Amino acid sequence: MRSLISTLIFLTLSTSVFSAELEIKNARAPEAPPVASVMAGYMTLLNHSASDVIITGINSPGFKEVELHSMSMKDGMMHMEQQDTFTIASKNKRELEPGGFHLMLIKPKKVFRAGDAIEVSFSYQDKTTQTFSFKVK
Amino acid sequence: MKKLNQISLIIVIAVVSLGTGIWLSKTQQSKALPTDLSATVLDKPRTLTPFTLVDNHNKPFTQDSFKGQWSYLFFGYTNCPDVCPLALKVMQVAWKSIAKKDSAGHPVKMYLVSVDPDRDTPKLLNAYVTFFNPEFGGLTGTPDQIDIVTNQLGILYGFEDKEKESDSYQVNHSAQFLLINPKGQLQAVISPPHDAAKITAELEKIFEYYEPSLWRKLLLSLK
Numbered sequence: 001m002r003s004l005i006s007t008l009i010f011l012t013l014s015t016s017v018f019s020a021e022l023e024i025k026n027a028r029a030p031e032a033p034p035v036a037s038v039m040a041g042y043m044t045l046l047n048h049s050a051s052d053v054i055i056t057g058i059n060s061p062g063f064k065e066v067e068l069h070s071m072s073m074k075d076g077m078m079h080m081e082q083q084d085t086f087t088i089a090s091k092n093k094r095e096l097e098p099g100g101f102h103l104m105l106i107k108p109k110k111v112f113r114a115g116d117a118i119e120v121s122f123s124y125q126d127k128t129t130q131t132f133s134f135k136v137k
Numbered sequence: 138m139k140k141l142n143q144i145s146l147i148i149v150i151a152v153v154s155l156g157t158g159i160w161l162s163k164t165q166q167s168k169a170l171p172t173d174l175s176a177t178v179l180d181k182p183r184t185l186t187p188f189t190l191v192d193n194h195n196k197p198f199t200q201d202s203f204k205g206q207w208s209y210l211f212f213g214y215t216n217c218p219d220v221c222p223l224a225l226k227v228m229q230v231a232w233k234s235i236a237k238k239d240s241a242g243h244p245v246k247m248y249l250v251s252v253d254p255d256r257d258t259p260k261l262l263n264a265y266v267t268f269f270n271p272e273f274g275g276l277t278g279t280p281d282q283i284d285i286v287t288n289q290l291g292i293l294y295g296f297e298d299k300e301k302e303s304d305s306y307q308v309n310h311s312a313q314f315l316l317i318n319p320k321g322q323l324q325a326v327i328s329p330p331h332d333a334a335k336i337t338a339e340l341e342k343i344f345e346y347y348e349p350s351l352w353r354k355l356l357l358s359l360k
């Protein structure tokens with residue numbers, strides 16, 4: 001009986017441990033010139049969970065590096081600023097979109113053409129990762 | 138009687154001709170500056186001072202190269218992930234329906250001016266811009282040559298984290314399109330956000346302002 005109760009408690013606790021995950025919608029990367037050394041990634045990030053989700057790292061097997069940047073107009077110029085972390089608050093969403101926050105996919109390992117898939121992994125504050133792919137359009 | 142009719146006819150023709158001449162000269166002075174556009178049209182177009190760049194075929198490109206054509210300019214660089222390809226994409230879409238020449242036959246051109254000559258060679262620029270449209274061109278030069286152009290056109294740019302051993306740095310830059318008229322003068326500034334339909338529609342209005350049609354001259358003279 002005691003072991004049954006222990007098992008039930010363990011199972012209950014396991015299923016309620018938070019594991020960061022986002023719903024990723026409308027992810028796309030505009031096709032870039034074949035000579036381009038960077039591409040942009042855009043998407044909607046939805047956090048349906050009760051806790052904030054914080055992206056702490058991004059990588060892709062198709063690129064040397066992936067960064068997340070903000071874009072703003074300052075002193076008459078467009079400025080990009082790399083984000084070390086990116087928080088999607090609980091029950092909230094954030095957009096990566098043209099002229100705003102965006103993924104900067106740096107030094108592609110091949111020429112990506114319209115229809116090709118790009119795989120990206122987000123690392124989260126709880127040390128979990130989430131991998132997804134989206135199309136070049 | 139016949140002679141009287143002939144004299145009357147001559148007088149009428151003379152009066153009409155004189156009136157037409159006065160009317161035409163008046164309309165040159167009374168062109169209405171379009172102020173309801175997204176673009177800012179200059180009522181006093183700015184003549185460009187001498188400069189020398191190279192185009193995407195590594196040929197010299199000077200202030201005289203603008204004469205006889207309308208030229209859109211966008212200042213950026215090919216390592217730009219978002220703003221520059223987005224602007225070129227907008228112009229790519231606009232190009233499908235934009236007027237390719239004005240009523241006087243001046244063609245319309247589009248140039249990406251790279252402010253990052255260390256990485257953007259003419260050959261690279263050519264491959265980059267022609268991806269968006271084979272008719273698009275690229276311009277670049279030495280930093281001093283580029284500054285002669287940007288300074289007189291009000292274009293700002295600057296480098297971040299640019300170190301000699303690394304080719305990974307960012308360039309901050311202005312994001313407006315500039316429109317140069319067939320006299321080689323800055324005629325209009327189109328600030329972001331950029332819209333292909335507006336660019337197309339407003340170019341027609343800028344053409345009308347630059348060289349009004351006969352019908353428009355008549356309307357302007359009646360105001």
